[in-house]
Amino acid sequence: MDLDPVSTNPDLYRVVMENDRVRVLEYRDRSRDQTIEHAHPDSVMVTLSSFKRRLHANGRETDVNLESGAVRWLAAQSHIGENIGETESHVIFVELKQPRPDLLSGAVPIGPSA
Secondary structure (H helix, E strand, O other): OOOOHHHHOOOOEEEEEEOOOEEEEEEEEOOOOEOOOEEEOOEEEEEOOOEEEEEEEOOEEEEEEEOOOOEEEEOOEEEEEEEOOOOOEEEEEEEEOOOOHHHHOOOOOOOOOO
């Protein structure tokens, strides 16, 4: 099953730039828009607008409020996102193409994930 957000939600995600190490995606939606399930590798998220979202993952729902200009680390994940606010969402994702070094070696990380 292809969970690439550009494939699952082509009306919301577009590739801005890509090379052998990263892929940069732009995401835009409107109030009440909802994505189809998709996955992101480890990524850096930069919010270009303030918005409120509900994330659905692993049988749980989480509401998040993000301010414009926020920069966040996102560990690899699969989810459904829903714009539950009154404003449009505008986000840049910088997706890393290489897995964490400890995952390459087969080592199991101990403690909180980075």
